[in-house]
Each structure stands twice: as structure tokens, then as C-alpha cells.
Amino acid sequence: MGTVTSTTRRRFLVATIAASGAAASGLNLALISNASAWAEATDDASSDTAISLARLARLYYPHDKVADEVYLQTVDSILSAAASDPQLQEFLDDAYAALDAAGDQPFATLDPASQLAAMTKLQNEPFFTAIKVQLLLRFYVNRDVWKAINYPGSSVEHGGYVDRGFNDIDWLPEDGR
């Protein structure tokens, strides 16, 4: 991907924010259910970016049981990293431009099926994988995400699993139970 002008980037963001009300209310994949609440809480320029990216993050890893705030925490951490990582910032800029260019209107205003189609079209681009890696490294270490998928985290303080089911599998055909 080529370098993206700041104008293109701004277009992605502005379109995203403008569309957020509509996108949040009627769409099945409800990227961000309370985007306007976030916007109130964080009204600087970086929060626009964060909300846009958080919506994208939920498309990458859609978990109904995970709250919007967790996606926002994840992308805040990515944006902090990008501030001192020009390569990562370039991937993000590439993503903004390419996603907007992929459909017949700005990404944020597309319906969910068209958004997924745009992502599918771009999934082999370097920026797409780079963002995915950044997301999974940060998102799937989040305690709230662990809770949502029933991984309880550290067991040391509970004495491990020696008395708590490390060998309790009961559905194997040859287990004899």
C-alpha cells in the first residue's frame, strides 16, 4: 500500500463518526453500541480514531459477551504503540484509506455485509494482518475477554487444579465412566 495523505485519513474518521449513530442503532453486528457515550467521555481527536478502530476490532473478533469498553481499551493500547512506531502508524493509515476505497461509499457507512466484504477483499494486505496481530496480542490477554470465553486465568492462588478437575473428563468413549 502506498502512503496515505492525512486528508484521506481524516475522511475515514469523519465518515465513521458521522455514521456512528446509524451504524450503532440498526446494524446486526452493532460495532459499537454506545459510540456516542464514548464520544462524550473522550472528545479529543484521538478518541475519534479510537472509536473507529474499536468498531473495526469488533469486526475482527466479534464476541457478544465482550463489552465495547474492552475493544476500546485494546485499540487505545495499539494507538499508544503507534505513536512511537511509524511502521505501525503507516499500517493504520493504509487500513483507513484502503477500507474507505474498498466499497462504493466510506467504510463506516457500509452495511455489515458490505463491511465484511470489504475486509475479505483486503485480508491479504500486509496492514490487515499487522492490525490483526496487534489486536490478538492485546485483546486475548484481557481478563474480561478471558472471562467471556470461560478461561479463569491464574490458578496458583487456588492451589492449581490437582483437586479441581485436571482429570475430570467424562465423555471419552473409552474412559469407562
Added chain:
Amino acid sequence: MSKQFELNDASVVVVIGSGAGGGTVANELAQKGVDVVCLEAGKRLALSDVVNDPGVMLQKLGWNDPRKGTPVTTCKTVGGTTMRWSGITPRIQAHEFKALSTYGQMQDTTLIDWPITLEELEPYYDKAENKMGVTGTHGIPASAETNNYKLLKAGAKKIGYKEYTSTRTAINSVARDGRAACRQIGFCHSGCAIGAKWSTLYTEIPKAEGTGHFELRTEAMAVKLNHNDAGEVTGVIYADSDGNLHEQKARAVCVAGNVMETTRLLFNSTSNLFPDGLANSSGHLGRNYTRHLMLSTFSIMPGEVNFHRGTRQSGLLFDEQYHKPERGFNGGYLIETVATDPMTVAWAVGGWGESAADYLENYTKLGGLWVTGEDPPQASNRITLDDDERDQYGLPVPTLHYEFHENSLAMFEHAKTQCEALLASMGGQKPATAIDLGGGCHNMGVARMSADKKDGVTNRWGQAHDIPNLFVTDGSLFSTSAAANPTLTIVALAIRQADHIAARMKNREL
């Protein structure tokens, strides 16, 4: 109480690194009354520093200084990679010590036979297993069967495998050697919080300190080896925690920094006498890097597995370890259980969107298998130094270049089919197999042992062909990778090397 040696005491053996190789050779020498100074680049953690979170521990234990090229996962901490390992401890098989003789010439490889045989190493395997407390040896009971192991066993039976076991792990199944029995904490490859798994941090190192012949210097980063006009090593330059340089004089030196640091130290010690790197008259230093074919297979099982409960690798399957060229590749592989944290599952399963999220939402139903297979050496798989980029010690940053050999890719296809079939036989759905997860952690071969000095860097004792008082004591020694997880063999070779060094010193040959 730990001894302290003078910097100008040239009677000491200096060991660089405190992991499986360095920690073991240091303790073995100290037990024989040989004075040892061990230089460890990392800090000394206590068991209380171990938390049950792989991501956090990777930051605490990992070697996070700049490196380039193919990623490797090594450790910068007292105990080295024995603080970050699964504890699986199979032996290398007899035919694997004779890779070239068994497999014949293979295109684009630098295959050789090891200069030692299984028979020669067996007494040392025995000592290593006793030292490490390997289950199923020395009267030590088998490891308890975890859910994921029971799944492996049931699936193995179903598809006709016969050689499965929950032994061969260096994790105490019963309290032993002053260490606790396993409590099935889970994700203990990132450090065992109760010391049930063998690590030099709380075995070899304190035992060596107890002899009065051993000093551990932490945050001591070896940067260069000095030598005299006769080509013998005379001392080690190292940087302390403030970056100040010191020279510890030495009678002999054992280098055990894991492949990246071992290679870098020897290249960084280039001199007029050794213009291509220390001990590199063969040109093989840094080359023939091997890392095992490694893959993971996950499937969504019909019931709960909860593989996060209990040891990560709680058993293994030997049926595919043999050389059966009719499978379409040389050498063999081991199938082991594996459990990984959610982030690593997401990484391994790949993809994005509903399918990826759905996989993670079945986290407690995942069955997991792991493979380690023989990976033939190639001259072009090598570590070099980048003079344009320097790290915080002012050292050139090491770069690893690694590509799979077609034999490893053929083995991958076979192992993938077998692992997916095993889990499918127990109702597993949506198999997801990923090759070579993350950075290589079975690092071998860059200073390999060879019978002929043209073929490698070290001889049958791990002694440099070019320099009689310089030894290599880590996985860099491996002539070929074999299929077995390497730590047991590293420890066995270190015990054997200590015997050799002590005997040569007694005869005044060192």
C-alpha cells in the same frame, strides 16, 4: 554460602550462561571441586516472581534485546530456558545419532553423523534423568493423566497407535529432591510457581553454591573472549549491570548462551589469529541452525477438555518417531499434548471474524496436540552479525536466517493429517493446524560436534576443534536435531563434558 573469586584468578573455569547446559556443567564441575565462575546476563528471580500468566512471564524471562530475522524465543534470566520449557524429556534414538548413515545424502542439507553414539551417551542420559527427576525413570511414578492426555490416549488407541505414555516429563509426580509434587497449575511452561518442574534456578545453581567452589554473577553479559598467542582462551570480557567492562581470567571457558548468544560471542571474539570468528576454521560457526518441525493442532471436541487445567505437555506418543521413508520423508516426529492460552490459540487458529471468535468461544472444549520432528541441517540456515545495528552493550545485533527444508514440509503434511485424525476420532471438529508457532525455542546446531574438524566447530566432547580450552555446552552442539525435545540431551552432554574437563584438568592437560 557463595564463594567469590578474583577477576585475575586464572585458575577458574568460566561458564557463560546458567541454563540447562551452563547451570549443569557448572554444578557438575563444582561438585568435583573445580572452581567455577558463572556469568549470567539476566537477573536472579525467586519462585515468588513466577506468576501464572504466559504473557507476563515472557516479558520477565525472555531475551528481549534487539534481534533480527526469524524470531527465536530464548531467556535472559538465571536458569535460562529451564525457566520456560514444558519438561518433556525423551531420549534421542540410536539411528538419529547416525543421521547421514541412516538417511543418506539429502539434497541441500549438511547432514552428518554425530561423533558419539546412543550407547556412549546412555550412562549420561541415566544421570540426567535422575538429576532432573524424569517420570518413569529411577522408580519415579508416571505423571498424573490430565484431561488432554486422556484425550490423546483415547484417540491414539482409536486410530491404532500403541506407544503412548504419561511419563518422560521432568516435573515431580511425587515430592523429590527437596522439591514439591506437581499441583497441576497449568501454563507452567512459563515458569513453575512451586518448583515442581526442574529448573537450574533452584537445583543446580544453589547446589553449586553449596560446594564453596562456585560463584554466580548476574547481569553479567559476556561480550568477548580473549586469547593468547598460542591460541588458548585466557579470559572473558563482560559488561556488568552499569555497562562497565571487566575481564575474568579463565583456565577454560564453557559457552552456553543458547544459539544466538553463543554464535555472537564467538564471532565477536574475532582476532588476527582467528580472522573468521573464534573456533571457526571450518566456516561452520553460526551455520546448520535447526529448530525442529513444530506444529500445533487444535480441534473443538464434543465435551469439555479444559486443557488449561494441568501441565501443558503431560504425555507423548512415540509411534511416528521412527525412520520410515515410505511416509515420504526422512526421520520422524513425536506427538505430544499441548495447551495454550487464549492469545496463542487465536494466533494458531488464524483467521478473523465470526469463525475466529467462535473458535475462542469454545476454548474449554479444545483438544490440543503438538509435534516436534527432525529438521535437517542446512548451511544457509544461519546466524550472522549485523554491523550496522548495535544493542545496548554496543554489540552487533544477531540476525537469524531460517527456511524450512522440503523434508520438514513433507513431514508437516503427514503430522497434520495424523494429529487431525487423532482428534477427529474422538469427535473433534474444525481442526486447525499451524506450523512453527511463534519463535523457535528448540535451537540447535550452530557450533555442532563433528568427527572431522572440517564438518563442525566442536569435537565429541563439545571442545572447540581449534581451541583446546574452549567448550560449547548448549544446544549449539547438536550435530543434527533428531526429533526429541532437546533439554535432556543438553543436560546429558553437559554432565559428560564436566567429566571430561575434570579428568583433563587432573592430568594437567587443561
